[in-house]
Amino acid sequence: MAASTDSFYLGFDFSTQQLKVVAVDGNLRVVHQDNVQFDSELPEFGTRGGVHIHADSLTVTSPVLMWVKALDLILGKMKNAGFDFSRVKALSGSGQQHGSVYWRKGTNQVLRDLHPGKSLHELLKGGFAVSDSPVWMDSSTTEQCQYLETAVGGAQRVADITGSRAYERFTGNQIAKIYKAQPEKYEDTERISLVSSFAASLFLGSYAAIDYSDGSGMNLMDIFSKQWADSCLEATAPHLEERLGAPVHSSAVLGLLSPYHVTRYGFPEDCKVVAFTGDNPGSLAGMRLQEGDIAVSLGTSDTVFLWIKEPRPTVEGHIFCNPVDRPSYMALICYKNGSLTRERIRNKCAGGSWEVFSSVLRTTPIGNDGNIGIYFDAMEITPSAVGVHRFDKENTKVAGFSAQGEIRALVEGQFLAKRVHAEKLGYKIIPGTRVLATGGASSNKDILQVLSDVFDAPVYTIDVANSACLGCGYRALQGLVAESGVSFAEAVRKAPEPQLAVTPTPGADKVFAPLLRRYAELEETVLQESKQ
Numbered sequence: 001m002a003a004s005t006d007s008f009y010l011g012f013d014f015s016t017q018q019l020k021v022v023a024v025d026g027n028l029r030v031v032h033q034d035n036v037q038f039d040s041e042l043p044e045f046g047t048r049g050g051v052h053i054h055a056d057s058l059t060v061t062s063p064v065l066m067w068v069k070a071l072d073l074i075l076g077k078m079k080n081a082g083f084d085f086s087r088v089k090a091l092s093g094s095g096q097q098h099g100s101v102y103w104r105k106g107t108n109q110v111l112r113d114l115h116p117g118k119s120l121h122e123l124l125k126g127g128f129a130v131s132d133s134p135v136w137m138d139s140s141t142t143e144q145c146q147y148l149e150t151a152v153g154g155a156q157r158v159a160d161i162t163g164s165r166a167y168e169r170f171t172g173n174q175i176a177k178i179y180k181a182q183p184e185k186y187e188d189t190e191r192i193s194l195v196s197s198f199a200a201s202l203f204l205g206s207y208a209a210i211d212y213s214d215g216s217g218m219n220l221m222d223i224f225s226k227q228w229a230d231s232c233l234e235a236t237a238p239h240l241e242e243r244l245g246a247p248v249h250s251s252a253v254l255g256l257l258s259p260y261h262v263t264r265y266g267f268p269e270d271c272k273v274v275a276f277t278g279d280n281p282g283s284l285a286g287m288r289l290q291e292g293d294i295a296v297s298l299g300t301s302d303t304v305f306l307w308i309k310e311p312r313p314t315v316e317g318h319i320f321c322n323p324v325d326r327p328s329y330m331a332l333i334c335y336k337n338g339s340l341t342r343e344r345i346r347n348k349c350a351g352g353s354w355e356v357f358s359s360v361l362r363t364t365p366i367g368n369d370g371n372i373g374i375y376f377d378a379m380e381i382t383p384s385a386v387g388v389h390r391f392d393k394e395n396t397k398v399a400g401f402s403a404q405g406e407i408r409a410l411v412e413g414q415f416l417a418k419r420v421h422a423e424k425l426g427y428k429i430i431p432g433t434r435v436l437a438t439g440g441a442s443s444n445k446d447i448l449q450v451l452s453d454v455f456d457a458p459v460y461t462i463d464v465a466n467s468a469c470l471g472c473g474y475r476a477l478q479g480l481v482a483e484s485g486v487s488f489a490e491a492v493r494k495a496p497e498p499q500l501a502v503t504p505t506p507g508a509d510k511v512f513a514p515l516l517r518r519y520a521e522l523e524e525t526v527l528q529e530s531k532q
């Protein structure tokens with residue numbers, strides 16, 4: 001495909017801790033990157049790690065106006081840096097998955113009439129029926145999940161329709177909680193967006209459709225017919241379909257950029273907005289994942305995902321529609337205790353320094369002398385258990401490890417869990433499997449070495465740490481030609497290939513084979529204990 005090198009394509013990512021942007025040119029070269037950290041650059045919202053954890057420790061929200069203000073800030077930064085908005089032909093983006101935004105009645109008109117002399121934050125101050133959006137870290141909707149599974153015919157039935165059994169963080173269950181606890185707010189809601197489609201709306205100047213891929217994380221959409229599932233809608237809240245709008249495929253052009261951005265920043269009048277999607281689907285696009293690859297994202301959450309052709313939903317893990325290939329799907333497993341847990345142990349055992357943390361990984365023995373740790377600071381998603389559990393080589397519970405042992409136990413434990421659960425779902429590591437790593441912690445080679453050793457496979461990375469942004473820049477470019485039949489693979493043929501970062505240490509496979517079996521048994525014990 002010949003895209004002009006004079007043209008730019010933007011990809012935004014509204015993730016848990018920050019808003020990021022990447023601009024690529026027609027040759028798919030990165031020409032600009034920027035970010036806004038919520039905690040440090042928008043301290044007036046008082047978030048930690050981009051969220052508020054409520055007193056029950058289960059409810060987790062983010063202020064919706066913080067995301068709006070972050071967009072004002074990042075576009076302002078780009079303007080100050082001299083970024084030439086007039087060359088942007090299309091933009092797209094992604095958001096942390098499952099989070100929901102409740103637009104107050106009448107706000108679609110406000111979006112259509114945005115005055116370019118004012119910030120979005122000023123204009124949209126009164127625009128939300130719910131000011132604190134539930135996000136993916138929330139696990140307060142167990143009651144709603146049980147209700148959904150009973151109403152629809154069981155956990156497997158919900159998975160057969162929506163790709164996942166009922167999960168606390170999934171949007172439908174969050175909507176059901178808001179409808180029950182704050183019916184007046186639900187009544188005052190004109191439209192419900194995902195974080196991704198909310199962000200797209202800010203660019204479009206009207207409510208943007210939810211795309212199939214991010215829409216798969218709601219427990220509301222039939223992932224096969226790609227329509228809202230009546231049985232799920234009925235079990236969630238009344239008049240929900242009209243509040244959601246019809247979903248669209250992930251490469252759909254939603255329309256032209258709002259005149260607000262044209263006047264305020266100098267975008268061209270014909271700049272297109274391509275559907276936004278979830279951050280994990282965005283990463284699948286950015287890493288140009290191929291069938292047979294396993295992607296490991298080490299962001300606020302840790303996720304493992306794969307490209308699949310024949311989805312078989314089960315009561316563990318998730319199946320989402322594929323964001324770049326309409327007939328295909330992606331499988332995903334999510335772990336809540338990712339970077340924030342690594343940061344806690346870094347602060348406790350390595351004086352707050354990643355360098356010290358890394359040097360411990362370099363100098364401690366592979367396999368940690370048989371010591372295994374399971375660190376679920378917050379209620380984990382995979383599996384649903386909580387607490388810190390340490391075992392010596394005899395599988396006896398111990399109260400603590402040395403500082404060095406704790407660091408290695410944490411990182412090994414996190415990767416053992418990923419491999420154990422991926423294999424439980426039938427995904428095999430075979431000769432030739434590439435592990436593609438992304439997310440903030442993928443910049444740490446010593447963490448990647450442990451990943452490579454546990455998976456017994458080479459680990460590859462891409463130059464841009466934020467693959468979701470990059471993937472959405474690519475998707476913006478492809479969105480312009482998707483209707484004329486140009487596939488995503490063809491559109492991004494010229495993009496740089498992932499680079500080999502590390503290979504397994506010789507002999508590591510023999511050390512980890514028994515540890516994988518032991519980890520699976522110990523995790524099962526922890527799970528049973530936490531059910532008592």
Ligand SMILES: Nc1ncnc2c1ncn2[C@@H]1O[C@H](COP(=O)(O)OP(=O)(O)O)[C@@H](O)[C@H]1O
Nearest residue numbers: 015016017018299300339343354439440441444
């Ligand atoms: N050198 C490093 N080693 C390990 N982890 C790191 C390093 N640098 C950054 N991180 C982790 O990256 C995380 C942010 O990842 P990122 O993918 O940007 O998050 P998100 O997209 O969820 O906002 C931070 O919480 C931090 O713990």
Ligand SMILES: O=C(CO)[C@@H](O)[C@H](O)COP(=O)(O)O
Nearest residue numbers: 015016096097136299300301
């Ligand atoms: O809940 C999930 C996936 O199901 C999370 O992966 C969120 O999408 C948050 O992403 P990060 O901010 O950690 O990238």
